[in-house]
Amino acid sequence: MSTVRLGPTSYVVLGSIAVRGPSTSYDLKRFVEVTLGNFWSFPHSQLYAEPDRLAQAGLLTEEREAGGRRRRTYAITPGGREALEAWLRDASSPAELRDPGLLKLFFSEVADDDVFDALVDEQIAVHRDTLARYEWLGRRYGTRPEYSRRVVTLRAGLAMERALLGFWEQLAEESAQASRPSESRR
Amino acid sequence: MSTVRLGPTSYVVLGSIAVRGPSTSYDLKRFVEVTLGNFWSFPHSQLYAEPDRLAQAGLLTEEREAGGRRRRTYAITPGGREALEAWLRDASSPAELRDPGLLKLFFSEVADDDVFDALVDEQIAVHRDTLARYEWLGRRYGTRPEYSRRVVTLRAGLAMERALLGFWEQLAEESAQASRPSESRR
DNA sequence: ACCCGGATACTCCGTTTAGGACGGTTGACC
DNA sequence: GGTCAACCGTCCTAAACGGAGTATCCGGGT
Numbered sequence: 001m002s003t004v005r006l007g008p009t010s011y012v013v014l015g016s017i018a019v020r021g022p023s024t025s026y027d028l029k030r031f032v033e034v035t036l037g038n039f040w041s042f043p044h045s046q047l048y049a050e051p052d053r054l055a056q057a058g059l060l061t062e063e064r065e066a067g068g069r070r071r072r073t074y075a076i077t078p079g080g081r082e083a084l085e086a087w088l089r090d091a092s093s094p095a096e097l098r099d100p101g102l103l104k105l106f107f108s109e110v111a112d113d114d115v116f117d118a119l120v121d122e123q124i125a126v127h128r129d130t131l132a133r134y135e136w137l138g139r140r141y142g143t144r145p146e147y148s149r150r151v152v153t154l155r156a157g158l159a160m161e162r163a164l165l166g167f168w169e170q171l172a173e174e175s176a177q178a179s180r181p182s183e184s185r186r
Numbered sequence: 187m188s189t190v191r192l193g194p195t196s197y198v199v200l201g202s203i204a205v206r207g208p209s210t211s212y213d214l215k216r217f218v219e220v221t222l223g224n225f226w227s228f229p230h231s232q233l234y235a236e237p238d239r240l241a242q243a244g245l246l247t248e249e250r251e252a253g254g255r256r257r258r259t260y261a262i263t264p265g266g267r268e269a270l271e272a273w274l275r276d277a278s279s280p281a282e283l284r285d286p287g288l289l290k291l292f293f294s295e296v297a298d299d300d301v302f303d304a305l306v307d308e309q310i311a312v313h314r315d316t317l318a319r320y321e322w323l324g325r326r327y328g329t330r331p332e333y334s335r336r337v338v339t340l341r342a343g344l345a346m347e348r349a350l351l352g353f354w355e356q357l358a359e360e361s362a363q364a365s366r367p368s369e370s371r372r
Numbered sequence: 373a374c375c376c377g378g379a380t381a382c383t384c385c386g387t388t389t390a391g392g393a394c395g396g397t398t399g400a401c402c
Numbered sequence: 403g404g405t406c407a408a409c410c411g412t413c414c415t416a417a418a419c420g421g422a423g424t425a426t427c428c429g430g431g432t
Contacts (some may be wrong), residue, residue: 007417015293043420050381051223070425071382081296088297090291092308092314095285095344100194100278100337102225107201109335110267111274113379122278149295153242153288157352161285163349165343195389212410228390234411255397255410 004057005147006083009042013050014059019150022075022077025051034137035150038157047182059083094177101126120172127165134158190243192269195228199236200245200262200270205336207259211237220323221336224343243271287312287354299365306358313351318346 004010016028016036017058025048032047055062059080065071076084082127101123134157142151174183191194193235202214202222209217211234218233241248250258262270287309294302320343322363328337 005416008284008289009418012289013390015296018296019293019414025383036289036292039283039285041282041284043418045383045385045420049418065312068383076239084293085297085301085350088294088301089304092286092290092305094312095283095287096196096227097225097281097283098227099225099281101281102342103194103198103201103222104274104278105342106222106336106339107197107205108274110201112202115271115274119278125279126278150292152357153292155352156288156291159349159353160346163345164342167345170293171338175223182281191388193388210410215410229389231391231412232389257410 006087008040009046009050010054010085011087012036012040012042013047013054014080017051017060017074017076018081018084022073024071024073026071035039035153038134039153054080057105113179117175120168120175123168124165124172127161127168131161131165134161190239192273194226195232195236196240197270197273198222198226198228199233199240200266203237203246203260203262204270208259211273212257221339222263225247226321227299240266299361300305302346303361306354306361310358313347313354317344317347317351320347 005180012032013028016031017023020031022118028047028051029044051060052062054060055074059077060074061077063073063075066072066179081169098186104119105116108119135153137149138154138158144151198218200216203209206213206217214233214237236339237246237248237258240246241260245263248258248260249262250256269286287305290305294305320340324337324340324344329341330337340365352356
């Protein structure tokens, strides 16, 4: 039980196991991919390395199948639950966004207008897709009260996507307006 | 001029230099910190290593002071501008969000309600602050037409922050409602 | 029962990034 | 010309990344 450094990844693992019960890495992968993955992405390979670290630290127990795939099943320990709750109580570090679309928009002044227009179209399509996916998820899971705390994050995703979609659509509108100033403006 | 791998970081550097003109790493750091940094964060040390790489690849020119700090000033080459424009035309990879607040919310079912309430309060405060900062930036720079393409990303930030703030505020309201069921329920 | 092919499940490892620590440089003020 | 605080640049270790590679399973054919 040496003291290990716990990062956000650690809490993703601890939390997922706390919420799902005993899990294998692959269970975590599938769980994370449709839930958390939407607002906290990271490579699946972490889900094999990190639980191991946490088990070393005594925050998880590890049980390995004798034969076959030699799958390891992890369960949370009292110490792990404690660490998780302590983190929940801690002050949060600020959110980070990495949006290549906005990055391109920021630099779009160096290119021609058709590059800008293509970017806007693309981003509108992307955000419409994401929005549709979230809406589908909402219809599928949104009404199950046993998931309520988890499902509520979906509402945050919906709000964000709607905001961003609105932003890009407004940009498209302004761009269209600018390119035919004849009829509406004097 | 070997072929180097160009990642988003590379385009941050190329784009910033294209937009600002010749710059030192420190110039870039200060520029990025108040602009891009809001939707594409990364460590400042990259801004010393990356331009070097790009210079090797012939996308930037490098000129170094003889004495003192031995500052290196970089300028973009025609090849660099070309690479930047090609990227602007490419399809964008999807946006990524990393929000510790949402992560905690997702796992909050394992803890008591007061942890949840504290989280909600904290997040409301955080988003109010960010929103206020963006509004200030908007008043400060939003009216300068020479920055228009760059400043427009600020509107995206405002839209997102407003959406997220609304989300958390609604959560607070629902929570308050649930904890005093006396008047409305039963 | 046995083999085969494709889908699934899992791990490993070389590369890249994170981001803080550290050390040198400068200019303002004494 | 000395001192100090702010400024600027580099380096280093741990962690994250992400894809390549391997093992396992399952269903269908013989």
